[in-house]
Amino acid sequence: MGKAKINAIRTVINGHEFDSQTEAEYYLELLKREDIAEIELQPQFVFMIPFQVKCSRCVKGRVPSPRTGNMVNCKTCKGTGKRNRQGWSYRADFRVHYKNGKVEVIDVKGFANESFRLVRKMFEYKQGIELLVVKKIKGQWKYV
Ligand SMILES: [Zn+2]
Structure with a gap:
């Protein structure tokens, strides 16, 4: 499933290319944290095989x-x-492994549409964990 991004600017950090400036900014935010053991970029989840x-x-x-x-x-x-x-796969923006064992899957969204609501529902049904969606609102990262 393709991701349509409006006004997407490609940004490269540590050799990783990001789809949008916001995604890159959130990555920099994650890099600052000391309680994180590993950050996976664009983890893929298979919802349906062909x-x-x-x-x-x-x-x-x-x-x-x-x-x-x-x-x-x-x-x-x-x-x-x-x-x-065809099958149906979804690529999230980040999977974060914390030192305490907690795992988060995060999507950085500029906007949410109907198709993303379906993706989120299917992800949560298949994975059994909440899909966190973050958005920068007035300079602060918020879960939406
Ligand atoms: Zn036929």
């Missing part, structure tokens, strides 16, 4: 030809009777 669905335009890959009426291979599924669907 799957197949039954083709609804044919019966077991066969359709009657509009010209002859003879049964021919379905063009949509190439006669397989199945269609491939």
